[in-house]
Amino acid sequence: MAAISTAVPTAVHAAHAAPKVKSSIRKLNFFYGHTQALKNIEMDIYEHAVTALIGPSGCGKSTLLRCFNRMHDLTPHTRYEGEIRLYPDDVNIVSPDVDPIEVRMRISMVFQKPNPFPKSIYENVAYGLRVRGVKARSELDGRVEAALRGAALWDEVKDRLQEPGTALSGGQQQRLCIARALATDPEIVLFDEPTSALDPIATASIEDLIISMAGSVTVLIVTHNMQQAARVSSYTAFMYLGELVEYGPTNELFTRPREQKTSDYLTGRFG
Amino acid sequence: MPVGSQALEHQHIVRAFDEELSRLKSAIVEMGGLAERQVADAVRALAERDVDLAAKVIETDRRVDELEERIDQDAIKLLALRQPMAIDLRLIAMALKITNDLERMSDYAVSIAKRSQRLAELPELRPMQQLPRIGQTCLSMVKDVLDAYVERNPDKATAVWHRDRDVDEQYTSLFRELVTYMLEDPRTISTCIDLLFIAKNLERIADHATNIAEKIVYIIHGTEINRPRHEVE
Numbered sequence: 001m002a003a004i005s006t007a008v009p010t011a012v013h014a015a016h017a018a019p020k021v022k023s024s025i026r027k028l029n030f031f032y033g034h035t036q037a038l039k040n041i042e043m044d045i046y047e048h049a050v051t052a053l054i055g056p057s058g059c060g061k062s063t064l065l066r067c068f069n070r071m072h073d074l075t076p077h078t079r080y081e082g083e084i085r086l087y088p089d090d091v092n093i094v095s096p097d098v099d100p101i102e103v104r105m106r107i108s109m110v111f112q113k114p115n116p117f118p119k120s121i122y123e124n125v126a127y128g129l130r131v132r133g134v135k136a137r138s139e140l141d142g143r144v145e146a147a148l149r150g151a152a153l154w155d156e157v158k159d160r161l162q163e164p165g166t167a168l169s170g171g172q173q174q175r176l177c178i179a180r181a182l183a184t185d186p187e188i189v190l191f192d193e194p195t196s197a198l199d200p201i202a203t204a205s206i207e208d209l210i211i212s213m214a215g216s217v218t219v220l221i222v223t224h225n226m227q228q229a230a231r232v233s234s235y236t237a238f239m240y241l242g243e244l245v246e247y248g249p250t251n252e253l254f255t256r257p258r259e260q261k262t263s264d265y266l267t268g269r270f271g
Numbered sequence: 272m273p274v275g276s277q278a279l280e281h282q283h284i285v286r287a288f289d290e291e292l293s294r295l296k297s298a299i300v301e302m303g304g305l306a307e308r309q310v311a312d313a314v315r316a317l318a319e320r321d322v323d324l325a326a327k328v329i330e331t332d333r334r335v336d337e338l339e340e341r342i343d344q345d346a347i348k349l350l351a352l353r354q355p356m357a358i359d360l361r362l363i364a365m366a367l368k369i370t371n372d373l374e375r376m377s378d379y380a381v382s383i384a385k386r387s388q389r390l391a392e393l394p395e396l397r398p399m400q401q402l403p404r405i406g407q408t409c410l411s412m413v414k415d416v417l418d419a420y421v422e423r424n425p426d427k428a429t430a431v432w433h434r435d436r437d438v439d440e441q442y443t444s445l446f447r448e449l450v451t452y453m454l455e456d457p458r459t460i461s462t463c464i465d466l467l468f469i470a471k472n473l474e475r476i477a478d479h480a481t482n483i484a485e486k487i488v489y490i491i492h493g494t495e496i497n498r499p500r501h502e503v504e
Contacts, residue, residue, distance in 0.1 A: 227354055254356050256493025266356040268288065269281040 021087060022047035022188065022218040023068075028082035028094070030063055030072070037063045039242040041082075045188075050210060050219040052233035052250065054226060056270065059239040061222045065190050068093070068220060069107045070100035086187070105132065108181035112193040114173030116165030116180075121148075121157050124165040124176055128184040143183055151179035152209050171202025178209060182217075189213065191221040195228065207232050226266060230254050238262045288353055295345050295366055299373075302338040303417040305331055306373045309380035310413055310476055314406030317387035317399075317469065325391075328384035335377040339370045361493060365486040369420075372479040372486075376413065379472040379479075386465045393462050398448050402469055405441045408434070409473045412480040419487050428487035431480060432496055438477035445470050 023045040030038035038060045045051055053061035063072075070093070072078045080094040086106070093103045108128075116124050125144045126134075134140055144161075148154040153175040157168070165176050174194060181189050191210065195203040210219055210232050223229050229236050230250060237247040238261070246253060246262045257263045264270050283289045309328045316325035346366045349355060355363050390399070412431050419427035449463045449470075488496050 226356065230356075255360060257357050263357045264281055267359045268283050268285060270284065 019046040019049060021045070023087065024083075024085045025064075026083040026085065028064075028067065028080070028084060030060075030067060030081070031079040032075070033077040037242050038067070041244050043237060043244055043247055045218060045220060046235060047087075047218050048214055048216065049235060050214045050221060050233040051235040051237065052229035053220065053222045053237050053239060054224075054229050054265075055239035055245075056265065057224075058241075060242040061237075061239050062192055063242075064239070065109075065192055065220060065222045068188065068190055069104045069109050070094070071109070073100050105184055106186055107188040107190060108184065108186040109190040109192065110174070110177050110181050110194050113197050114170060114177050116168070116173050116176050119165060120162045121165050121168070121176060122161040125179045125183050128180060132184060144179075147179040147183040148176075150182045150213070151175045152205065152212075153179055169202070171198050171205060174198060174202070174206055175209065178206070182213075186217060188218045188220060191219065191223075193222055193224060196224065203228075226254075238265060240265070288359075291345070291349055291353070292359065292362065295342065295349065295363070298338060298342045298345065299366055299369055300417065300421055302335060302342065302370060302373050303413075303420065305335050305338070306376045306380065307410070307413050307417060309335070309377050309384075310406075311410055313380040313383040313387065314403055314410060314473075316384055317390065317406070318403040320387075320391040322388045322391050325384035325388045329381050332377055332381045335374060339374045342370045343367060358490070358493075361490045365490050369483050369486055372482045376476050376479045379476050383469050383472050386469055390462065390465055396452065396459060396462055396466070398445060398452060398463070398466055401441075401445050401448070402466065402473070405438060405445065405470060405473045408438050408441060409477045409480070412438070412477050416480045416483045416487070419484065423487075423491060425488045425491045428484040429496060432484040432488075435477050435481040438474055442470050442474040 021044045025041050025043045025045070028038055028041040029036060041064060053064060055061050066072055067080065067084060072080070082094070083092045084094050085091070086093050091098060093107070105128075117127060119127070122144055125147050126140050129140055129143055134143070145154060145158075148157060153172060156172060157163075157176075165173065168176060174197075178189075178194075194210075195206050198206065207228065210221065213219060214234075221229070221232065233250045235248065236250040236253045238245045238253065238257075238259075240261055246257060246259045248258075253262065254266060257266060283292075309331050312324050312328045315321065316328060346363050349363050353359070412434055415427060416431045418424070419431065446467065449467050453460050453463045485496050488494070
């Protein structure tokens with residue numbers, strides 16, 4: 001008779017190093033006047049990964065995304081409470097002491113509708129660099145090319161860099177906006193519904209781009225399209241009525257969510 | 272209450288999806304009913320030496336195969352068109368696997384029926400009386416696992432899963448008895464081999480019922496049945 005093994009299985013997850021945290025949201029509340037749009041959000045954003053925020057309209061996902069580059073500062077009667085800590089320097093980016101321009105240098109954003117500046121393709125990408133004081137032509141050229149390559153647009157526009165950005169197709173314009181966002185070497189890129197104005201082919205190329213970007217930057221994306229969240233992200237957060245309901249690896253959230261609300265939303269049984 | 276069983280009570284916003292899912296579920300129940308009937312009839316045909324009943328079991332196989340094909344096509348269509356998630360995804364993915372288990376059960380019942388037709392012409396051996404007993408255990412497992420599927424009852428499924436060991440024990444004991452018979456009287460070998468295969472088929476039917484039990488638990492909870500330590504080692 002074989003002796004019964006008394007060995008206890010050792011922790012298997014020890015083989016995988018815990019992902020590095022790029023940013024920590026701590027007790028974050030946000031108010032539009034008297035309306036509380038975010039309620040006590042606690043969440044870690046992992047470095048060099050794509051994190052998707054999903055939830056029905058009005059759940060607070062775009063509000064949360066916009067906190068990351070202080071977009072709300074321009075809206076009157078808004079108020080932040082709590083912290084969004086950005087590492088490695090551990091600065092609270094929603095603190096009134098932190099200059100929003102500094103935040104936007106490190107965290108750039110791509111919007112729902114492509115919004116190129118009414119300038120040439122080249123100048124669209126060079127804009128942020130010029131604001132930062134980069135003047136040397138050779139450096140500008142190199143970084144514009146790198147950003148356009150990073151946005152998978154270089155081959156399509158390299159011979160027409162002086163044409164207006166608005167002359168490009170919708171998908172190309174969105175990739176131009178991504179190149180513009182990448183030009184200043186941001187640490188985090190925020191995407192707010194980046195493909196909802198694009199056709200499926202242009203959408204696929206943006207998704208491909210987002211996935212490949214994750215090797216070098218941290219991506220936070222808001223999307224109404226759950227399949228898109230499933231396709232591009234490693235982590236997904238489900239929000240409802242200003243609260244973070246469930247947050248975890250995308251694969252687990254979509255196959256076996258822990259919370260009833262998440263399950264109802266994912267399976268289209270909401271309400 | 273687990274997340275899974277609650278979710279199934281809520282309706283989808285797209286009502287057509289609810290109808291498609293419920294059609295898929297009833298097709299599986301229909302297929303399960305046919306396979307259960309085949310197992311029951313095959314065991315009876317063997318016990319009562321009823322070759323006509325055995326022929327009926329063999330005949331039913333075609334309908335089971337047709338249903339399997341239809342369910343698989345429906346499930347693939349649902350995956351492609353509805354992009355199901357969470358419990359819906361688990362339900363549809365498991366439909367594909369459960370039909371496979373049911374189809375195998377049906378095949379084993381056919382195999383038993385064919386052997387029972389041959390055995391009906393040979394003199395009866397004592398171990399033959401043990402087979403219907405194993406058959407009844409298997410049949411109750413098949414019946415209960417189908418009930419657990421209809422009721423979405425993970426506890427009932429887990430209970431079926433635990434009963435697989437009983438069948439394994441009965442099979443082992445019958446196996447020993449048949450070997451003894453063959454050693455004592457080599458003229459019984461051909462009959463005993465048929466009986467051995469029938470016992471093996473019944474044991475496999477119980478295994479497939481056990482598989483379905485695991486899938487029911489996965490549909491509801493999204494997790495595997497936890498195996499007790501002694502079975503893992």
